[in-house]
Amino acid sequence: MLVVTLCALTAADAYAQAIPDSVRQNAMLLRDKALQDSTAYDIVESLTMEVGPRLAGSAGDAATVRWAIELLTSLGFEHVRGEEVEVPHWDRGALSVSITGPFLQSLVATSLGGSSGTPEEGIEASVLRVESLAELREKSLGEVAGHIVYIDHVMERRKTGGGYSASSRIRSCGHVVAAERGALATVIRSAGTSTNRIPHTGSMLRNSVPGEIPGVALSNADADLLTYQARSGEPVTIRLHSTARNMPKALSANVIGEIPGVGDKADEIVLLGAHLDSWDLGTGAIDDGAGIAIIAAAAKLILDSGQPPRRTIRVVLYANEEFGLSGAKQYASKHADKIEKHVVGMEADFGAGAVWQFSSRVAESSLDIVDELHGLLEPMSIERGNNEAYGGADLSPLRKAGMPILGMTQDGTNYFDYHHTAADTLDKIDRDDLQQNVAAYVTAAYVAANIDRDFGWLPKDTKPSGTCAAEDD
Amino acid sequence: MLVVTLCALTAADAYAQAIPDSVRQNAMLLRDKALQDSTAYDIVESLTMEVGPRLAGSAGDAATVRWAIELLTSLGFEHVRGEEVEVPHWDRGALSVSITGPFLQSLVATSLGGSSGTPEEGIEASVLRVESLAELREKSLGEVAGHIVYIDHVMERRKTGGGYSASSRIRSCGHVVAAERGALATVIRSAGTSTNRIPHTGSMLRNSVPGEIPGVALSNADADLLTYQARSGEPVTIRLHSTARNMPKALSANVIGEIPGVGDKADEIVLLGAHLDSWDLGTGAIDDGAGIAIIAAAAKLILDSGQPPRRTIRVVLYANEEFGLSGAKQYASKHADKIEKHVVGMEADFGAGAVWQFSSRVAESSLDIVDELHGLLEPMSIERGNNEAYGGADLSPLRKAGMPILGMTQDGTNYFDYHHTAADTLDKIDRDDLQQNVAAYVTAAYVAANIDRDFGWLPKDTKPSGTCAAEDD
Numbered sequence: 001m002l003v004v005t006l007c008a009l010t011a012a013d014a015y016a017q018a019i020p021d022s023v024r025q026n027a028m029l030l031r032d033k034a035l036q037d038s039t040a041y042d043i044v045e046s047l048t049m050e051v052g053p054r055l056a057g058s059a060g061d062a063a064t065v066r067w068a069i070e071l072l073t074s075l076g077f078e079h080v081r082g083e084e085v086e087v088p089h090w091d092r093g094a095l096s097v098s099i100t101g102p103f104l105q106s107l108v109a110t111s112l113g114g115s116s117g118t119p120e121e122g123i124e125a126s127v128l129r130v131e132s133l134a135e136l137r138e139k140s141l142g143e144v145a146g147h148i149v150y151i152d153h154v155m156e157r158r159k160t161g162g163g164y165s166a167s168s169r170i171r172s173c174g175h176v177v178a179a180e181r182g183a184l185a186t187v188i189r190s191a192g193t194s195t196n197r198i199p200h201t202g203s204m205l206r207n208s209v210p211g212e213i214p215g216v217a218l219s220n221a222d223a224d225l226l227t228y229q230a231r232s233g234e235p236v237t238i239r240l241h242s243t244a245r246n247m248p249k250a251l252s253a254n255v256i257g258e259i260p261g262v263g264d265k266a267d268e269i270v271l272l273g274a275h276l277d278s279w280d281l282g283t284g285a286i287d288d289g290a291g292i293a294i295i296a297a298a299a300k301l302i303l304d305s306g307q308p309p310r311r312t313i314r315v316v317l318y319a320n321e322e323f324g325l326s327g328a329k330q331y332a333s334k335h336a337d338k339i340e341k342h343v344v345g346m347e348a349d350f351g352a353g354a355v356w357q358f359s360s361r362v363a364e365s366s367l368d369i370v371d372e373l374h375g376l377l378e379p380m381s382i383e384r385g386n387n388e389a390y391g392g393a394d395l396s397p398l399r400k401a402g403m404p405i406l407g408m409t410q411d412g413t414n415y416f417d418y419h420h421t422a423a424d425t426l427d428k429i430d431r432d433d434l435q436q437n438v439a440a441y442v443t444a445a446y447v448a449a450n451i452d453r454d455f456g457w458l459p460k461d462t463k464p465s466g467t468c469a470a471e472d473d
Numbered sequence: 474m475l476v477v478t479l480c481a482l483t484a485a486d487a488y489a490q491a492i493p494d495s496v497r498q499n500a501m502l503l504r505d506k507a508l509q510d511s512t513a514y515d516i517v518e519s520l521t522m523e524v525g526p527r528l529a530g531s532a533g534d535a536a537t538v539r540w541a542i543e544l545l546t547s548l549g550f551e552h553v554r555g556e557e558v559e560v561p562h563w564d565r566g567a568l569s570v571s572i573t574g575p576f577l578q579s580l581v582a583t584s585l586g587g588s589s590g591t592p593e594e595g596i597e598a599s600v601l602r603v604e605s606l607a608e609l610r611e612k613s614l615g616e617v618a619g620h621i622v623y624i625d626h627v628m629e630r631r632k633t634g635g636g637y638s639a640s641s642r643i644r645s646c647g648h649v650v651a652a653e654r655g656a657l658a659t660v661i662r663s664a665g666t667s668t669n670r671i672p673h674t675g676s677m678l679r680n681s682v683p684g685e686i687p688g689v690a691l692s693n694a695d696a697d698l699l700t701y702q703a704r705s706g707e708p709v710t711i712r713l714h715s716t717a718r719n720m721p722k723a724l725s726a727n728v729i730g731e732i733p734g735v736g737d738k739a740d741e742i743v744l745l746g747a748h749l750d751s752w753d754l755g756t757g758a759i760d761d762g763a764g765i766a767i768i769a770a771a772a773k774l775i776l777d778s779g780q781p782p783r784r785t786i787r788v789v790l791y792a793n794e795e796f797g798l799s800g801a802k803q804y805a806s807k808h809a810d811k812i813e814k815h816v817v818g819m820e821a822d823f824g825a826g827a828v829w830q831f832s833s834r835v836a837e838s839s840l841d842i843v844d845e846l847h848g849l850l851e852p853m854s855i856e857r858g859n860n861e862a863y864g865g866a867d868l869s870p871l872r873k874a875g876m877p878i879l880g881m882t883q884d885g886t887n888y889f890d891y892h893h894t895a896a897d898t899l900d901k902i903d904r905d906d907l908q909q910n911v912a913a914y915v916t917a918a919y920v921a922a923n924i925d926r927d928f929g930w931l932p933k934d935t936k937p938s939g940t941c942a943a944e945d946d
Contacts, residue, residue, distance in 0.1 A: 045701075049576065049697075052576075103522065103525075196896045197671065197894075197895040228518075228522040422581060423669045423670040423694065
């Protein structure tokens with residue numbers, strides 16, 4: 001049971017407090033309990049050890065849907081269900097990449113998600129090295145046609161993970177820009193910071209491609225091998241062989257569980273999101289086993305408090321975030337008539353590093369709530385960020401519709417050493433950091449679900465996304 | 474030209490100094506020049522980028538012999554030659570390892586050097602997990618026969634690299650102890666500290682094996698997956714398929730170059746050693762491209778000083794250190810009649826970390842020379858170690874014969890994150906640390922080659938090595 005603090009409100013409180021004392025007190029109790037609670041670790045351990053890789057459409061994906069329904073049921077949530085989602089299904093197959101001249105080297109590489117394979121005899125061609133999409137866009141068909149394009153951009157390491165946007169843009173669109181100019185294949189330096197000769201995968205955008213060409217990523221160390229030879233001045237040739245292929249679409253599911261609200265606000269929803277799928281190279285511990293664990297453990301603490309929230313807390317474990325946001329789109333479409341009932345969304349999809357900043361995307365008139373909420377997070381070394389929170393990829397359809405967002409910014413300094421690589425495994429998760437995340441999420445979720453006021457609603461964002469046009473670089 | 478300091482010796486100097494002032498001054502000049510000299514980096518860059526992996530007997534090994542002869546010739550050494558060495562030739566083939574129950578997981582693994590393959594249909598069997606060789610030795614045939622033995626020893630990270638001896642003992646002998654008890658295969662946790670899902674290879678001892686059984690190493694993260702399941706209490710089964718095989722022996726070479734001594738001590742040899750071969754997974758930057766670079770660059774500095782040493786400085790780049798010390802044994806045998814002409818040996822085969830300790834293995838009566846020499850190294854943050862230097866694997870036949878050793882102990886804290894893995898690539902080498910190594914080697918080599926006295930000779934070590942008997946664990 002939560003301790004409900006009964007105290008007379010002073011005049012000052014009545015004016016100043018967006019979060020009533022009772023809510024504040026309970027939130028602090030939940031926060032402090034979360035810091036000692038190993039539920040999240042147990043969840044991500046079970047998922048990574050017993051299920052492991054779970055690429056959309058794969059057998060692991062189907063196993064994860066079953067695992068997730070069992071998890072949310074066993075934790076005691078209500079209305080646990082899988083909402084069917086059609087997902088693309090891509091198979092990595094086998095890949096070999098080698099430099100065939102001037103100096104023979106076998107390269108450690110991985111196919112990018114959605115890549116087609118090569119012809120059976122492989123592709124061997126000379127390499128055209130560029131350092132950016134902009135440099136590639138300046139090349140003519142005559143310069144590119146018949147070559148394998150090598151995009152050699154070194155990702156920058158940052159606490160915010162901000163270096164990833166330029167690198168992932170190259171991964172998403174490099175093959176499009178190259179194919180438009182007649183290239184035979186694209187080879188990129190991994191969109192990651194690892195120095196451990198483990199390449200980084202991730203999705204290629206499939207729209208507006210004039211012809212499908214294979215796309216692969218080299219580990220940073222292997223990119224160094226290729227760059228050295230490319231800089232030698234001699235012509236460099238590469239040989240690629242890949243059996244990657246796109247398969248027929250498959251069925252997966254968004255797995256959902258709830259703590260139903262009680263009272264006049266019961267039809268309003270506080271959404272906690274993470275995603276079920278992972279890339280196939282690792283066991284998906286930091287992406288996004290940790291996210292599932294954080295939000296499920298946070299909701300479980302509220303459930304166990306024995307006092308139902310006023311608003312419904314909905315845990316949504318999305319299908320196929322990695323390869324096209326299938327689950328996020330399906331959720332927004334299926335729940336279109338109730339989108340404005342989502343008073344706020346929080347997503348956990350940036351690993352298990354400690355939260356160091358709390359940002360928001362709420363109506364100006366609700367900023368006082370966020371500031372007070374920040375006061376409850378500050379003792380955990382969490383700074384107040386701005387009011388331009390991104391929230392996460394799976395929330396983007398709802399965010400674009402105007403749903404407010406609360407964002408827990410995690411330390412991403414080392415995230416891209418492991419993200420989307422074989423090394424995304426359980427040992428990368430620090431228990432204390434994970435528990436600090438749960439504490440931050442439970443505090444915010446509890447407050448959001450129990451205060452009188454809400455976070456407003458924001459203007460629609462109608463900017464198109466998902467194109468490889470130069471103006472969107 | 475070296476500056477020769479001409480100064481009158483005082484009475485105190487005459488008694489106290491094992492290293493004359495002129496030698497001391499020149500050694501300090503060489504030391505300081507080495508700290509600014511990029512020759513070593515250029516050498517290891519060329520080897521790793523242009524040749525790459527070079528497992529004994531492979532095409533890369535033959536290419537490395539050619540590269541090394543060209544290197545030593547172009548650096549200006551004399552008597553450059555390859556001394557033929559017969560080497561074993563093992564082919565890794567392809568390997569797949571998976572847990573087939575209770576929870577299906579594909580494991581990232583690598584075959585251990587010398588491992589046989591599996592039958593074409595693979596091997597599937599239940600797992601017997603032990604934590605040490607001692608625990609395995611206590612098991613009866615009835616407990617082990619028909620199982621795949623999993624030896625789950627976690628290597629300890631230490632500055633000295635000392636955790637490797639227990640782990641590499643398991644790698645060398647695990648299959649012997651398991652095969653004696655009827656096991657079908659051995660699976661070990663990698664003898665390395667990497668958390669990057671890159672497994673660690675290395676040689677299995679082939680003697681006294683009652684039947685050849687395959688041996689593979691799992692990355693630490695994959696060992697965690699297996700350990701989790703083994704601890705669940707349910708029977709765990711593994712499936713292995715490997716096409717590893719031992720091939721006919723091949724020819725390689727010890728590549729040697731010299732700076733001939735001039736004068737009465739010209740027939741005495743100061744030996745600088747490193748090894749040419751590498752495991753096949755990485756490009757052999759830290760093991761042992763760095764060693765080749767350090768000793769070749771150190772000798773080159775002495776050569777370029779324009780003043781020939783009194784003793785001959787011999788650079789020996791050994792064939793096949795990794796898989797049975799073929800080159801070291803061949804060198805000791807071929808030069809058996811002149812072993813006592815080797816006044817001291819120094820080997821560089823522990824990566825490119827900064828030297829933090831200077832140890833020795835010299836006659837008691839020569840310790841004063843070593844102590845004075847240490848005075849020249851101390852400004853580079855190098856401590857004085859003991860008089861039990863190991864020297865390195867390639868020096869072991871000469872060390873056992875009694876040759877004195879000077880040992881530069883490098884910082885090994887991170888060495889086993891990369892050693893014998895795919896991640897042994899050039900980016901692991903820090904230029905400043907590499908140059909500090911060259912400075913330490915050139916200082917010691919110059920002094921050893923130019924002083925009047927020598928380091929004595931030590932008693933023969935007749936202890937047998939290379940057995941998997943319990944008493945040698």
